[in-house]
Amino acid sequence: MGLFQPDTDIFRHRDVLREDYQPEEIIGRDEELQQYISALQPVINGDQPANIFLYGKAGVGKTACTRYLLSELKEDAAEFNIDLTTIRTNCEDLSTSYQVAIQLINELRDPDDQLKPTGYPQRQVNEWLWEELDSIGGTIIIVFDEVDHINDDSILYQIPRARANGNLENSKVGIIGISNDFKFRESLSSKVQSSLCEKELQFPAYNANELRDILRQRADLAFYDDVVPHGVIAKCAAFGAKDAGDARQSLDLLMEAGDVAVEQNADQVTVEHVDEARSSLERSRIVDGVAGLTQQGHLVLYALLMLHEEGSTPIRARDVQDRYEIVCDRAAVDPLVPRRMRDHLGELAMLGIVSRTERNKGEAGGRYYEYELDTNPDLLLEALDKTVDMVGVTDAIQKRLDQSV
Template sequence: MALFSPDTDIFCERDALREDYQPEEIVGRDQELQQYVSALQPVINGDQPANIFLYGKAGVGKTACTRYLLHELKDDAAEFNVDLTTIRTNCEDLSTSYQVAIQLINDLRDPEDHLQPTGYPRRQVNQWLWEELDGIGGTIIIVFDEVDHIEDDSILYQIPRARANGNLEHSKVGIIGISNDFKFRETLSSKVQSSLCEKELQFPAYNANELRDILRQRADIAFYDSVVPHEVIAKCAAFGAKDAGDARQSLDLLMEAGDVAVERDADQVTVKHVDEARELLERSRIVDGVAGLTQQGHLVLYALVMLHEEGETPTRARAIQDRYEIVCDRAAVEPLVPRRMRDHLGELSMLGIATREERNKGESGGRYYEYSLDTNPDLLLEALDETVDMVGVTDAIQKRLDHDI
């Protein structure tokens, strides 16, 4: 008997639930698609493409809509004899305009002609970039995903102005920037803002109804008939809407629930499978998130866990700083200054381990942030076991640990 055999009961095409799967139709984004189509219209007219910036949290459809519309745009461009080339670059690991330019050149060149990451004069790199782009000709759209990772904005200024500055003769280039940071535009210099951000589209979080439509669409492809009942779709959508309106989270949860059903040798995915899957994903997220923190990050987090267990959250950064310094003293570690400690609180908020809420008390109290845990403290203490052993426990922490036993 074979150790491995194809699944014939639950999954039909499991990859349809993955982030990189491109559905034939986009659901839940009618208004955004209409605005996006309008912004891309100059391409079909043979005009200089507009520069477009998309903003929204992770998992709200920015990249999926971009892939879908550019695919449609290329098909329509071919029909109307418009010479169109699209280039996509993920900027997650690119922090400078120099690195972005090198990456673009390598994307356009054959592998044997690729440049090394460093060692070339900036002017020469720019010249090579213009030569590669102008050698393509026609209309070129460059997609910069996670564009907010670029710390200097010179390339975002140079590319839109390349034709006007005489660097390009045969090509018309437009940029699509995709960012999770709603405030990224504010970090750009005024000259870049005026030349780059022609069209800006905001992608709001999905609501539960929109998530249900997305999950139903994918489930009909990913699972065999009658395997995923309505209540499973509704629960996965409700969790996603409650967390952040994130379709990616809901799809991950549905896929994990399907995996649990396969492990249980079930005929259907059930609500109980969804609950088990959520616990597994939460545990994995916390373990990975905590593992990626520095020692100082662990100490800041443990200070926040202590305050949570004592009923002292939400609380301001200065209260966390006081507890954090006590934690550092017990660990025989030099504490960070308040500003650097707040950076670690910001990282915890970004990871979804903590929440940060702005408060405004008017003229008397001013504006400030309050922090609280947004994660199961049992799982956090489990992930922080080495820190707990090093620092020790308070009565409140000990009470929770005893209760867990």
């Protein structure tokens, strides 16, 4: 018998739990789907598509609903002889309108006719983009996932107005922008807000009941019968609801719990497997997050860890700065100015390593943020220990942290 054998006890179709799986039915988003359908209605009428902006935290169904409805829309458009093309671009690694335009052109061109990432005048790139879009004809919907990564918003203004400005004759183009950043809309210029945010849809966090329904739907397909009891579903849903109402987190937890059950040759997934899976995922998240920090990010985190061990958190950024400068001195590294140090605190908050709470003391105290650890300190120390040599943090700092000075 070989080393590898098909799993016949736990997983039936493990991929059903993955992020890229598209369910046949969307659960817990009836109201949002109805609003979304209304926003897409002009396409079936043969009219210029509306520009739609979706926002909400990660894992609340924005991308899943978009994939689902665009698939349905394409089928219905064909029935009514509507020529519809959809293009999806993830902007995670794209920071400028120039980069977005290059990627769109390359997605529309043959593999042997691709543009280089740089080296062309902006005007020329725009002209190539209009040529490619107009050669398609009919109605085109471009989905910009993680649109908030684009630092300049010129393309978000130009594409919706391309037909009105005479850049397109044969095509009617609409944009769907998807963002996890609730404040991204506020950062857009007023002219872009009026075009990109023609129709706005907010996706709230899932509650525990909705997460249970989503998990049960997937579990029935992903696992063999009677492998995942109700208590496991409830526990995975509870963790997701507590953290952020994030279906992705709950599904990852359920999949990891299944993996633990497989490793232990169990007949069922148990709540104990969920606990083990949660610890494993938390450790991986922290290690990956800490590994991705810069040298200065590590030093800011060390400073906050010290303050946590001393019981000095939650704490304002200006007070973190004092300890951070001590850490930099011990590490023989020049400290950053307060504004740049705050940027690193913000990155730690974005990674979920640190929590950031806004305080408002009125006219006397003003508004400010307080920071504190939102992660198991032991796991953070374990992750940081692997970076000590790389960032040049001295043993003296580690000793001071251990002693909780």
